[in-house]
Structure formats: structure tokens, C-alpha cells
Amino acid sequence: MKSSGVLSLAALSFATAAKAATVTYDWTATWVWAAPDGVGRPVVGINNAWPCPQIDATVGDTVIINFTNNLGNQTSGLHFHGINQVQTPEMDGPSGVTQCPVPPGSTLQYKFVVDVGGTFWYHSHNMGQYPDGLRGVFLVHDPNDPYAGSYDEEVILTVSDWYHNESLTMVRNMLQPSNTRFAPPIPDGMIINEGAGLNVNFTKGRKYRFRMISFAALASAMIHFDSHDINIIMNDADYLQKEVKYQLRIATAQRYDFIIECIDRDNDNYPFLISLDINRDWTNPDLGPLQWPHNYTGYLTMDYNKPNTKKDVVHKWKPADDSHFKPYDNEAILGGNDTNYDTLIKMDFAFCTDANGYPRACFNNLTYIDQKVPALYSAATTGDDNSNPIVYGQINPFIVNYGDVVQIVVNNQDAATHPFHLHGHHFQVLDRPKTGTGDWSGRDTNYNQKPPRRDTVTVMAHSHAVLRFKATNPGTWLFHCHIEWHVEMGLTATIIEAPDRLRNLTFPQDHLDACNKMGIPVSGNAAGNTQDYLDTTGMVTVPPTIYNGAMYAGSSSKKRGLMGRLASGMGSFFF
Numbered sequence: 001m002k003s004s005g006v007l008s009l010a011a012l013s014f015a016t017a018a019k020a021a022t023v024t025y026d027w028t029a030t031w032v033w034a035a036p037d038g039v040g041r042p043v044v045g046i047n048n049a050w051p052c053p054q055i056d057a058t059v060g061d062t063v064i065i066n067f068t069n070n071l072g073n074q075t076s077g078l079h080f081h082g083i084n085q086v087q088t089p090e091m092d093g094p095s096g097v098t099q100c101p102v103p104p105g106s107t108l109q110y111k112f113v114v115d116v117g118g119t120f121w122y123h124s125h126n127m128g129q130y131p132d133g134l135r136g137v138f139l140v141h142d143p144n145d146p147y148a149g150s151y152d153e154e155v156i157l158t159v160s161d162w163y164h165n166e167s168l169t170m171v172r173n174m175l176q177p178s179n180t181r182f183a184p185p186i187p188d189g190m191i192i193n194e195g196a197g198l199n200v201n202f203t204k205g206r207k208y209r210f211r212m213i214s215f216a217a218l219a220s221a222m223i224h225f226d227s228h229d230i231n232i233i234m235n236d237a238d239y240l241q242k243e244v245k246y247q248l249r250i251a252t253a254q255r256y257d258f259i260i261e262c263i264d265r266d267n268d269n270y271p272f273l274i275s276l277d278i279n280r281d282w283t284n285p286d287l288g289p290l291q292w293p294h295n296y297t298g299y300l301t302m303d304y305n306k307p308n309t310k311k312d313v314v315h316k317w318k319p320a321d322d323s324h325f326k327p328y329d330n331e332a333i334l335g336g337n338d339t340n341y342d343t344l345i346k347m348d349f350a351f352c353t354d355a356n357g358y359p360r361a362c363f364n365n366l367t368y369i370d371q372k373v374p375a376l377y378s379a380a381t382t383g384d385d386n387s388n389p390i391v392y393g394q395i396n397p398f399i400v401n402y403g404d405v406v407q408i409v410v411n412n413q414d415a416a417t418h419p420f421h422l423h424g425h426h427f428q429v430l431d432r433p434k435t436g437t438g439d440w441s442g443r444d445t446n447y448n449q450k451p452p453r454r455d456t457v458t459v460m461a462h463s464h465a466v467l468r469f470k471a472t473n474p475g476t477w478l479f480h481c482h483i484e485w486h487v488e489m490g491l492t493a494t495i496i497e498a499p500d501r502l503r504n505l506t507f508p509q510d511h512l513d514a515c516n517k518m519g520i521p522v523s524g525n526a527a528g529n530t531q532d533y534l535d536t537t538g539m540v541t542v543p544p545t546i547y548n549g550a551m552y553a554g555s556s557s558k559k560r561g562l563m564g565r566l567a568s569g570m571g572s573f574f575f
């Protein structure tokens with residue numbers, strides 16, 4: 001891929017990180033039996049262990065992950081959440097977008113440069129699989145951390161909703177015409193640090209940098225510390241000017257880095273409370289007490305001889321408004337002012353019903369449907385037609401040109417809050433008004449002139465958000481709600497960025513081999529047509545009525561494109 005802007009960026013990051021290293025991991029996905037909340041169930045682990053291992057790298061490093069799928073009954077893959085994959089769009093990981101699902105018995109390699117420091121995570125981006133356990137912490141250490149010296153220790157805190165059933169069963173139950181209320185699976189509980197919990201050795205005079213990550217599939221989490229301020233320094237791996245707050249809400253896939261100080265007057269074991277937010281909209285004043293069914297109390301322990309029995313009590317959750325955080329670098333609004341941008345992408349989100357009466361989620365009345373050929377492969381093999389959205393099929397494609405300042409407006413027409421995530425970029429949050437504000441008026445006024453950046457933003461109920469990014473990272477990048485159950489309902493769009501710079505993109509042989517083994521074509525339009533890219537024959541326009549998630553049907557799935565992941569018996573539905 002040739003693109004001068006991108007090249008110079010990468011050159012810069014190599015220049016500043018003179019001692020760039022290569023960090024290699026050799027991972028095999030395997031089923032493991034685990035009971036993080038006391039109830040045993042099969043989970044997807046790595047190298048026969050669960051929780052999955054942590055990735056540690058330093059800014060400028062090349063990360064290599066040799067990934068083998070030994071699950072036997074499911075396909076798999078990895079996505080590195082928040083990593084922009086500059087110059088390596090083929091390493092982003094979502095199945096059907098930048099690669100094929102990795103079938104059992106196959107190995108492929110992920111290789112990319114980590115150009116930015118911060119707190120990230122990785123997870124399967126394949127057919128609702130990550131809530132089954134395939135997710136982990138990904139830290140990029142930053143030698144130029146502006147907060148270095150402001151903390152003495154690092155503390156990892158992951159939070160997740162947890163389910164006793166496997167994803168496949170739950171999504172099958174959800175995707176039924178009888179589910180007229182679009183109800184997602186409801187978590188059975190919450191796990192902290194994948195079941196290990198958190199107890200911090202709290203020593204007078206010491207400062208603790210928490211790296212909090214949500215691995216959740218649906219529910220957000222609130223956090224509050226007894227008697228201690230939360231000094232927020234980073235969100236989603238973007239540095240912030242320090243914000244002193246008392247409560248935070250972390251949505252699915254988000255990260256917060258904050259410092260908790262053990263100050264001079266401290267002389268106790270202090271509890272902190274994490275509450276799982278399964279509410280449709282926590283700002284609704286009429287929430288009853290049962291709306292917070294899962295709590296976790298952890299401790300900042302100064303004295304191990306004292307029992308940890310104290311509880312942290314929160315009468316009302318009023319988390320900090322992250323849309324008003326300030327970026328550490330004071331970056332101005334992209335385009336320079338409210339009205340100056342090149343491309344507007346407006347997405348109205350509402351639940352919808354497909355032709356067979358199945359519950360779906362739609363952008364502009366269209367649900368995302370997996371096609372036969374992954375979008376990036378189509379972009380790389382359809383010549384000049386790759387700037388025509390028709391080529392990609394019903395994946396909600398939006399074409400943007402290299403260098404454009406792109407404004408995304410999401411109108412959330414649903415009564416619940418939803419966290420929206422963009423791959424390949426950290427966007428500016430220009431506006432994120434409160435519940436009930438309604439759709440964007442169409443007027444570009446009163447935006448935050450120094451907006452915070454992040455990669456996942458909560459959009460309030462019956463309200464909207466205005467986001468911007470600069471299109472200097474050629475690739476096919478998903479924009480989706482990070483509630484995994486809504487991804488499976490089709491709440492996804494695809495940004496086809498700088499298609500003219502994707503025309504000669506090549507793919508590693510092991511990635512192509514995975515497609516081959518799955519019987520998935522690697523060129524042509526969404527239907528695999530290599531003659532007439534604008535011929536829509538064979539594109540998938542109605543979602544399958546039988547959901548088989550990541551289940552692998554073995555050889556019977558051959559030659560059925562991406563839909564080949566459907567178990568046998570279903571194939572004839574499409575072909």
C-alpha cells in the first residue's frame with residue numbers, strides 16, 4: 001500500500017523509538033473449563049489457560065502473534081481494540097472485514113506496529129465469540145508518558161458482565177421472530193479481573209495508576225472509591241488533562257486510566273464499589289434499587305490485620321461526563337471550526353425487523369449482513385470500482401477520500417444508551433448531548449473546540465453524537481455498537497477509507513490460506529464476482545434465519561463463502 005501521509009507517520013514513530021523491538025507471542029486458542037464466578041462452563045482460552053494472557057509492548061515495537069485455532073468446533077480470530085493499524089489494515093482482525101474466520105487447525109500471523117502508548121485490549125471479533133472468554137489486556141508502554149513520575153505502581157482492573165451459557169445459545173435465543181422487544185441476553189453476573197477480583201496493597205505516600213478496561217458484552221459499569229478522588233489521565237489510550245472526579249461509568253470496550261493516591265491522612269482499609277449497569281438509561285430518575293443487581297466491592301488495603309468488611313455506599317450514580325474531558329495535547333477541532341469538514345456520514349440507528357420477521361438493528365433502515373468476500377479483499381481487487389459502495393453489498397459501506405475531515409453523526413433513536421466504536425481511528429467527540437435531545441438538528445454549532453478523543457463513545461438514549469476524524473489511514477474500518485449482542489443483530493457500518501490507496505494491497509499467504517480452507521473467495525465484489533464488480537447477483541440481502549455463530553461445520557461448509565460458517569443443513573438456503 002502506497003500512501004505518503006501514512007508512510008511519514010510511521011517513519012516518525014520509528015525515529016522517536018530508536019530501540020524498537022519485536023514482541024512475539026505464540027498462541028493457540030483452546031477450550032478451557034473455568035468458573036470465574038463459581039459456576040463452571042467452557043470458555044475460550046489461550047494455550048490451555050484462561051484468563052487469556054496479557055500483551056506488553058512499548059511504543060514503536062512490532063507485535064507478532066502467531067495465532068492457531070485449536071477450538072475444533074469453532075472458527076476464531078483476534079482484533080486489537082484501539083490499535084489504529086496504520087499501514088496494516090489487513091491485521092485489524094474482524095472476520096468478514098479484514099480477514100476470513102480462522103478455521104480449526106489453521107494458523108495465521110498478526111504483525112503490526114504499536115505507534116501509540118496506552119491501555120488497550122484484544123478480543124475475538126468473530127461471530128459473538130469474545131463473551132465466551134477470548135479477550136485480554138494489551139498494554140503499550142510509553143517512554144514519553146507525560147504522567148510518568150505521577151504514579152508509583154500500576155494496577156490492572158478489568159470488569160465484565162458474565163454469562164453461564166455459551167454465546168451461540170444465547171444469540172440463537174435472541175435472534176427469533178418471537179423476540180419482538182429486541183431483548184439481548186441478560187448477564188448472570190459480573191467478574192472483576194476475570195474472577196480474580198482486586199485488592200490493592202495501599203501504602204502511605206504511594207500513587208497507583210489504575211488501568212481499567214471493560215471486557216463486557218452488554219453492560220457498562222460504575223465505579224466509586226470511598227474517601228478517594230479519581231484522577232483521570234487517559235481514556236481509551238488517549239491522554240487527558242487531569243480530571244478530578246468521584247464516579248466513572250465505563251461502557252463496553254472503553255478504558256480509563258486514573259490515579260488513586262494514598263495520602264498522609266489515610267489510615268484504614270478503603271472499599272471501592274463497582275456496579276454493573278444493566279439499565280437501559282442510567283440517567284432515568286425512576287430506576288428502582290433492583291436496577292443494580294450486581295455489585296463488587298474491592299479494597300485499598302493498608303492493614304492486612306484489619307478485616308475488609310466496610311462497604312462503599314453510593315446513593316445515586318452520577319458519573320463524570322466524559323464528553324467534556326480535555327485532550328492532553330489541546331488538539332483543536334478537526335477542520336478548524338464547527339462547519340469546516342469534507343464528508344458527512346449520518347447514521348440513524350433504530351431496531352428493525354428483517355424480511356423474515358427476525359429482530360435486527362439498523363443504520364438508516366439497513367442492517368449489516370455478512371457477505372461472501374471480506375470488505376478489504378473486495379477493496380483490494382475491484383479496481384476503480386472499489387470507490388463505489390455497490391461493490392461491498394449490504395455492509396453499510398461509506399466511502400471517504402484520503403485526507404478528508406469526516407464528520408460522523410449517530411442518531412440513537414432507541415430508548416437505551418449504546419456505546420459506538422470506530423476501528424482504525426480515535427475520533428474527536430464534538431458533541432454528545434443528554435438523553436432525550438433527539439436527532440441532530442443538521443446545524444453545526446456550539447461544538448467543543450478542543451474535543452476529547454477516544455475510540456468508543458456512549459451515545460445517550462433518544463439523542464445523538466457528533467464525531468470527527470481525519471481520513472489518513474487507508475483501510476476498511478468498522479463502526480459499530482460495542483454491545484456484542486447488537487453486533488450480531490447487525491448494528492455495524494463499514495468506513496471504506498481512501499479506496500484509491502487500497503487497490504494494490506496484498507495479503508499474507510497464511511491469511512489467504514485461511515480463506516481457502518473456509519472456501520471463501522478472496523477477490524471480486526461482495527458476491528465474489530471478479531468480472532462485473534457492479535453486478536449484485538449473489539450478494540446476501542437477507543440475514544440467515546438460522547444462526548450458527550462461530551460454529552464450524554467442517555468440510556461441508558466448503559465453497560459457501562463466508563456463509564460457509566453455517567452448519568450443514570443450512571447451506572442450501574443460500575446456494
Ligand SMILES: *[C@@H]1O[C@H](CO)[C@@H](O)[C@H](O)[C@H]1NC(C)=O
Nearest residue numbers: 024025026027064065066109
Ligand atoms: C511465529 O511464526 C513465525 C513465522 O512462522 C516464526 O518464524 C516464529 O518463530 C514464530 N514465533 C514463535 C514465538 O513461535
Ligand SMILES: *[C@@H]1O[C@H](CO)[C@@H](O)[C@H](O)[C@H]1NC(C)=O
Nearest residue numbers: 031042071072073074166168
Ligand atoms: C465446543 O467444544 C467445547 C469443547 O468440547 C465444548 O465445551 C463446547 O460446549 C462446544 N461449543 C458448542 C457451542 O458446541
Ligand SMILES: *[C@@H]1O[C@H](CO)[C@@H](O)[C@H](O)[C@H]1NC(C)=O
Nearest residue numbers: 164165169170173185186187
Ligand atoms: C441459558 O440456558 C438456560 C438453559 O437452556 C436457559 O433457561 C436460559 O434462559 C439461558 N440464558 C440466557 C441468557 O439465554
Ligand SMILES: *[C@@H]1O[C@H](CO)[C@@H](O)[C@H](O)[C@H]1NC(C)=O
Nearest residue numbers: 199200201202301303304305
Ligand atoms: C500485598 O500484600 C500482601 C500481604 O503483605 C502480600 O502477600 C501480597 O503479595 C502483596 N501483593 C502485591 C501485589 O504486592
Ligand SMILES: *[C@@H]1O[C@H](CO)[C@@H](O)[C@H](O)[C@H]1NC(C)=O
Nearest residue numbers: 275289292293294295313314
Ligand atoms: C448495588 O449498589 C447500588 C449502589 O450502591 C445499590 O443501589 C444497589 O442496591 C446494590 N445492589 C445490590 C444487589 O446490593
Ligand SMILES: *[C@@H]1O[C@H](CO)[C@@H](O)[C@H](O)[C@H]1NC(C)=O
Nearest residue numbers: 335336337338339340341444
Ligand atoms: C470555517 O473555516 C473555513 C476554512 O478555514 C472557512 O471557510 C469558514 O468560513 C469558517 N467558518 C466559520 C463559521 O468560521
Ligand SMILES: *[C@@H]1O[C@H](CO)[C@@H](O)[C@H](O)[C@H]1NC(C)=O
Nearest residue numbers: 352353354355362364365366
Ligand atoms: C424501512 O424499511 C421498511 C421495510 O423495508 C419499510 O417498510 C420502511 O418504510 C422503511 N423506513 C424508512 C424510514 O425508510
Ligand SMILES: *[C@@H]1O[C@H](CO)[C@@H](O)[C@H](O)[C@H]1NC(C)=O
Nearest residue numbers: 001002500501502503504505
Ligand atoms: C497499482 O499497481 C498498478 C500495476 O502495477 C500500477 O499501475 C498502479 O499505479 C498502482 N496503483 C497504486 C495506487 O499504487
Ligand SMILES: [Cu+2]
Nearest residue numbers: 079081253421
Ligand atoms: Cu472493537
